[in-house]
Amino acid sequence: MNAPKLKSVFAALLILVISSSFTITNPSDMLFRIKDGEVSINNTAIKPSWPFKAYKAVLGPQDRTQGNRVEIYDSYGLLFFRHLKHKKNITEIQIRFSNYDNDEITTNQAFPGTVLVDDVAITKDMSPNKVISKLPNWHKEECSLEHEIKLLYIHTYIYFKFNSEENELTMIAIGRDND
Numbered sequence: 001m002n003a004p005k006l007k008s009v010f011a012a013l014l015i016l017v018i019s020s021s022f023t024i025t026n027p028s029d030m031l032f033r034i035k036d037g038e039v040s041i042n043n044t045a046i047k048p049s050w051p052f053k054a055y056k057a058v059l060g061p062q063d064r065t066q067g068n069r070v071e072i073y074d075s076y077g078l079l080f081f082r083h084l085k086h087k088k089n090i091t092e093i094q095i096r097f098s099n100y101d102n103d104e105i106t107t108n109q110a111f112p113g114t115v116l117v118d119d120v121a122i123t124k125d126m127s128p129n130k131v132i133s134k135l136p137n138w139h140k141e142e143c144s145l146e147h148e149i150k151l152l153y154i155h156t157y158i159y160f161k162f163n164s165e166e167n168e169l170t171m172i173a174i175g176r177d178n179d
Contacts, residue, residue, distance in 0.1 A: 027075050030113030032095060034174060037154030039093070050090040050176065055080060070105055077111030092175040097124035098168070115172070117158065124169045131160050131169070152177055 031042050039046045041058045052071065056062070059078070062071040068087070071080040079094040095115060096107045115122040120134045128149050132140060138151035138158070147162045159173040 028112040030076060030111075031116065032111075032113060033116045034156065034158070035116070035118055037156045039156075039174065048176075050093075051088055052080060052082065052090050053088070055090065066105055072105075072107060074108040076113070077107045077109055079105060079107060092173055094171055094173045096171050098163075098170045118153075122169070122172065125167075126160075126169045128160065128162060128166055 029042070031040075033040045033043075038048070039050070041055070044054075044058050046054045059073055059076060062080075063074040064072045066072060069082045069084070071082070072078075073080075077096040079096070080090045081092040081094075083089045083091045095111045096109075098110050110124075117135060118137060122131070126134075131149065132138075132151075135151060135153075138153040141150040141152050141157070143150040143159070145159075145161075147164060147166055149160050151158050151160070155177050157175050157177045159171075160169060161171040161173070162168060163170055
């Protein structure tokens with residue numbers, strides 16, 4: 001094999017090894033972190049503009065798409081909502097802790113990994129009061145939705161949605177607050 005072909009083969013192998021090392025192979029190994037207004041998945045930081053290709057590089061291809069705005073990762077319990085104008089960017093991420101929600105758009109499976117917000121593990125057995133007490137830096141905002149609370153910190157919001165008894169967290173929605 002001549003030198004240019006050998007370099008091309010080596011470069012292709014290197015790209016394959018590097019890209020596969022960032023892709024999650026076991027959904028339960030996923031670590032979704034929100035800290036100081038930044039999002040990362042398995043310690044891979046996502047740019048503040050939240051480009052979908054950055055998430056796709058870590059998660060691999062989505063399981064399905066709804067319309068031209070929602071990217072759904074069923075095995076990860078994740079929904080990504082694309083920006084209306086800048087479709088390459090994400091405006092909101094939903095993490096589903098249960099899939100029995102009455103929401104129109106949902107995943108087929110619950111999120112199997114770990115969610116950390118400011119190094120606090122967010123689990124489905126949390127109540128609204130427990131969430132608020134564990135995240136003292138986050139400011140509680142007015143929320144008109146029943147069984148939900150909205151917290152805000154460093155231009156990032158999180159909606160926490162609970163079941164009707166408010167003893168189980170069913171979903172969190174994370175987005176950039178532009179106010």
